[in-house]
Amino acid sequence: MSLTLASNPPLRLHWHWAWLTPLVLFMAVMAGTSIGETSIPMDTIFKVLANQLWGAGYAVDRIDAGIVWNYRLSRAILAGCCGAGLALAGVVLQALLRNPLADPFLMGISAGASTGAVAVTIAGLGAGAVTLSLGAFAGAGLAFGLVVLLAHAAGSGTGGGRGTQAAGAIILAGIAGSQLFNALTAFIIARSASAEQARGIMFWLMGNLSGVRWDDVRLGLPAAFAGLLVCLWHRRALDAFTFGADSAASLGIPVRRVRGMLIASMALVTAVMVSMVGAIGFVGLVIPHAMRFIVGSRHTRLVPASALAGAVFLIGADIISRIIVPGQVLPIGVVTALVGAPAFAVILIRGSRVR
């Protein structure tokens, strides 16, 4: 019998596609910068970029230049970072916990972030010295820490701490932690928020990119890249979890250490993103599944594909959130859900036919 030797080696990065990545990202960011309430032509954008980056000195309308550089460009780049970061967190959690419903907010991060945000803005914690972002980040960290402690306590009682029970314990602890922090948020809002404040918080929770400046990009871009590098570095470990944690261990993965490190770093990436732009749902759940249908479930390809798709998806969602209702900006989370849910349905149906 002939051995089908390497006709289609399944585990290589297809580098001849890699050049598309910067191109697609660049086009998405350009679209995000150009499209909006006032649309700005491409040549203006390029001139502003040239002026800012190497002082080309083109004559550009001051207002246009301000919109491009100070608002839209930073916003589009951060949207891309958030999309990539959240999608990667989803890939990792789904792979490690062997649960298709796992998403970046599973570990109580969005619930904790919202508690932190309302504690700062409504309950007045920190007496004005603490920003909303910092409060949200602290809340996310606190919630994550609590969930980890709970998962640890629940997982260590079941004997096989690294086995499937541990994954189950993490998911249950995440649910418990999220419920607790959601209740705290509701409590604070009910106690002391005005209707106006409550609406503001709602808006923030559904994701809001309108306040984004370059400072945020300086945090979000390294976070997204660090997340991508961590995932790529551990791509084979993520693959090794295909048949569960025990199988990963028998393939030489130090399961506890690798799983702990990956979950913690993805939690950090998620917390950074959420503290800047709120808890944008759907990206982390849907993008990884969509990409599995397209590039397969091996992480050598799934990781870069999900990061790219997450970035493009969120930049697109941000554009839609700005233009769909004239004169009004929708929370981006609404758009990700409205666009994402039907898209996901189509992928599921077509995917089942391909089988």
Next chain:
Amino acid sequence: MRLSADHIDWTVHGHRLLDGVSLAVEPGETFGLIGPNGSGKTTLLRVLAGLRKPKRGRVLIDDHPMYAMPQRDIARTIAFVEQQAETLDRIVVREAVALGRTPFLTALQPWSEHDDAIVSRALHDVGMAHLAERLWHTLSGGERQRVHIARALAQQPRILLLDEPTNHLDIRHQLSILQLVRQLPVTVVIALHDLNQAMGCDRIGVMDGGRLVDLGEPEQVLSAERLYRTFGVQVDFLVDPADRRPVMRFRNAL
């Protein structure tokens, strides 16, 4: 390589699932593990594979205690075929087998032709080469089992642990897998529930209630008395006219 267990205890929730198990499997030997359901075969194999840390006692690979070895070094030496391991991932057979190369690859070391050749060889050895591009969830139980075995072979282990590997296989593949395993120049520990198949091992150990109650060559261990005491069945020994070797036939104990 020599694999030995030294007075191993393993407990969970106060239940002692392994109780002072000691054995030594010599290099190249095929060691059969038999015992009724729930007697601790799977638990013992997991401890031997380094997936569970014994509460007392230790496992040695040659003379190295396993607890001092990094997980990756263990995986380069020992491959373990679990009784059942499933996935919902959409992966093809070849990708599942390729996982066996994990302990030999690092983040910076790319997949090579050499790895491809090993994977193809492993697929061929278990008779799955023609299904290399099939999706996992379209395989039958026996085909999945053979893929798991191929994955273990792709690890090129010097010690191979198999937990009831013939369970879902048709008779032809049962025989060919057993023959393959016996021919491999590696140390093998194999849990079996077909006692006639266990006859083909070099030595066998009998587990009962978490203890290793007997250990030796198949003809000595598989006595009528042992089978009555451990499995609660009557046995008659017939003689295979082809090779004059004993064949067991079982009846309910009176």
